[in-house]
Amino acid sequence: MHYEDYFESQLAALRADGNYRVFADLERHNGAFPHASNRVGEAVREVTIWCSNDYLGMGQNPKVLEAMHKALDISGAGAGGTRNISGTTHNHVLLEAELADLHGKQDALLFTSGYVSNWAALSTLASKIPDCLVLSDALNHASMIEGIRHSRAQCQVWRHNDVAHLEELLAAQPLDRPKLIAFESVYSMDGDIAPMAEICDLADKYNAMTYLDEVHAVGLYGPRGGGIAEREGLMHRLTLIEGTLGKAFGVVGGYIAGSTAMCDFIRSFASGFIFTTALPPAVAAGAAASIQHLKTSHTERQEHQARVAEVRARLTKAGIPHVENPSHIIPVMVGDPVKCKFISDCLMDEFGIYIQPINYPTVPKGTERLRITPSPVHSPEDVDRLVEALGNLWTRCQLSRVQMAAQ
Numbered sequence: 001m002h003y004e005d006y007f008e009s010q011l012a013a014l015r016a017d018g019n020y021r022v023f024a025d026l027e028r029h030n031g032a033f034p035h036a037s038n039r040v041g042e043a044v045r046e047v048t049i050w051c052s053n054d055y056l057g058m059g060q061n062p063k064v065l066e067a068m069h070k071a072l073d074i075s076g077a078g079a080g081g082t083r084n085i086s087g088t089t090h091n092h093v094l095l096e097a098e099l100a101d102l103h104g105k106q107d108a109l110l111f112t113s114g115y116v117s118n119w120a121a122l123s124t125l126a127s128k129i130p131d132c133l134v135l136s137d138a139l140n141h142a143s144m145i146e147g148i149r150h151s152r153a154q155c156q157v158w159r160h161n162d163v164a165h166l167e168e169l170l171a172a173q174p175l176d177r178p179k180l181i182a183f184e185s186v187y188s189m190d191g192d193i194a195p196m197a198e199i200c201d202l203a204d205k206y207n208a209m210t211y212l213d214e215v216h217a218v219g220l221y222g223p224r225g226g227g228i229a230e231r232e233g234l235m236h237r238l239t240l241i242e243g244t245l246g247k248a249f250g251v252v253g254g255y256i257a258g259s260t261a262m263c264d265f266i267r268s269f270a271s272g273f274i275f276t277t278a279l280p281p282a283v284a285a286g287a288a289a290s291i292q293h294l295k296t297s298h299t300e301r302q303e304h305q306a307r308v309a310e311v312r313a314r315l316t317k318a319g320i321p322h323v324e325n326p327s328h329i330i331p332v333m334v335g336d337p338v339k340c341k342f343i344s345d346c347l348m349d350e351f352g353i354y355i356q357p358i359n360y361p362t363v364p365k366g367t368e369r370l371r372i373t374p375s376p377v378h379s380p381e382d383v384d385r386l387v388e389a390l391g392n393l394w395t396r397c398q399l400s401r402v403q404m405a406a407q
């Protein structure tokens with residue numbers, strides 16, 4: 001085989017389908033986010049980011065930055081080792097206590113990212129519990145799917161958010177067979193929310209463990225930012241809650257929270273926890289400050305919801321089709337990979353608006369979309385410019401407008 005030719009031919013196929021990924025080179029402006037500089041070759045232009053998962057702007061929160069500066073001055077740059085070999089700093093210990101408290105659990109365990117936490121926790125539980133059956137929601141995140149696959153445990157996929165289908169699968173199993181139901185709270189591409197109480201009821205009835213990914217909900221929902229499970233009063237019913245420190249908390253890292261024995265089990269058996277350098281102490285300090293802040297401050301969450309409602313209403317008024325859902329994610333449906341990329345390019349080139357096109361394989365073919373994530377740091381002028389630009393491009397691309405019920 002001619003390896004280089006093979007790589008090129010595969011990339012050419014992606015390009016032809018409109019699915020080739022191009023990353024925007026951004027320099028976020030601390031204190032002025034969502035505004036950033038975008039570099040294209042020698043040129044630099046100012047853009048407004050409308051697709052960030054820094055949902056609340058916590059990545060520039062002064063308390064977070066101060067905690068990070070302070071820890072950097074005290075402890076230096078890196079942790080210097082795996083958690084087992086000299087990498088457990090006091091900042092890690094404090095952060096894990098903060099996370100256990102956030103989710104009302106006995107304990108928590110940190111990972112280098114949300115992806116790694118899902119991959120490591122699911123693969124460890126499913127592979128180390130004898131004869132474990134994993135019941136996985138059809139739209140679970142790639143990190144969950146990869147973790148389950150790696151475990152080599154039997155896996156059955158239930159139709160997305162379909163508890164009747166989940167029950168059918170559970171009922172067909174012996175009651176004493178170990179089972180793990182894996183699902184998310186807020187699904188990040190459609191913005192819909194799992195029927196969590198019903199899933200917990202089924203878990204009780206059929207003696208299953210529950211594994212909940214709250215990545216797109218922590219910091220954003222619940223009186224202390226504990227996620228949808230906190231908002232619904234269900235945290236105590238979930239076996240394991242997984243989250244990220246990289247989205248609403250504005251830093252980086254992932255974690256699980258659960259019982260002391262389960263966290264200790266994963267700590268002791270998960271390769272993805274054991275054999276990798278711990279997060280830098282300054283990162284742990286920043287994340288802890290962010291969580292602490294959002295446990296008591298409600299303004300960010302309230303303003304976030306208000307801004308989301310405002311953008312939705314404006315899009316509805318302009319006839320731009322978007323998916324109604326009970327969360328903060330606004331999927332604007334284009335339904336064609338080439339047009340989706342074209343609109344995204346025009347938004348950036350002509351209007352200084354950055355919204356990454358979401359194409360296959362992140363979403364199914366034919367459901368290509370622009371995923372808009374308003375935040376408290378988007379100004380009314382930012383909103384005006386967004387709606388105006390989308391309206392302009394909708395006309396130019398001859399995309400149909402829709403009549404949606406006013407909210």
Ligand SMILES: *Cc1c(COP(=O)(O)O)cnc(C)c1O
Pocket residue numbers: 113114115116118141143184188213215216244245246253254
């Ligand atoms: C982003 C994401 C993850 C991974 O979290 P990171 O901290 O970004 O690695 C896990 N689950 C879901 C649903 C996600 O969207």
